[in-house]
Amino acid sequence: MLVLTRRNGETIKIGDDIEITVISSKNDQVKIGIKAPKNIEVFRKELFDQIQTENEQASKDVSSLIDLLRKKDK
Structure with missing residues (x-):
C-alpha cells in the first residue's frame, strides 16, 4: 500500500x-x-463488498434454479 x-x-x-x-x-x-x-465505477469499499455479496448470492440462486429445471426435464 x-x-x-x-x-x-x-x-x-x-x-x-x-x-x-x-x-x-x-x-x-x-x-x-x-x-x-x-466508464470507471467508483464505490465506497463497504458498498462494493455488499454488491459483490449480493451478486454472489444471486448467482447461487440462479444456479439452484437451473438445477431444479434440469431435474424437472428428466
Whole structure:
C-alpha cells in the first residue's frame, strides 16, 4: 500500500484519467473528491463488498434454479 500525506486542496493522480483531491479534513474524517471517466465505477469499499455479496448470492440462486429445471426435464 502506498501511503501519502496531502493537505487540503492537494491532489493525487492515478494514471492519466483519475484525480483524488483532499477537499477538507477535520478530526478523524477526510472529505475527498474523485474525478474519473464515466466508464470507471467508483464505490465506497463497504458498498462494493455488499454488491459483490449480493451478486454472489444471486448467482447461487440462479444456479439452484437451473438445477431444479434440469431435474424437472428428466
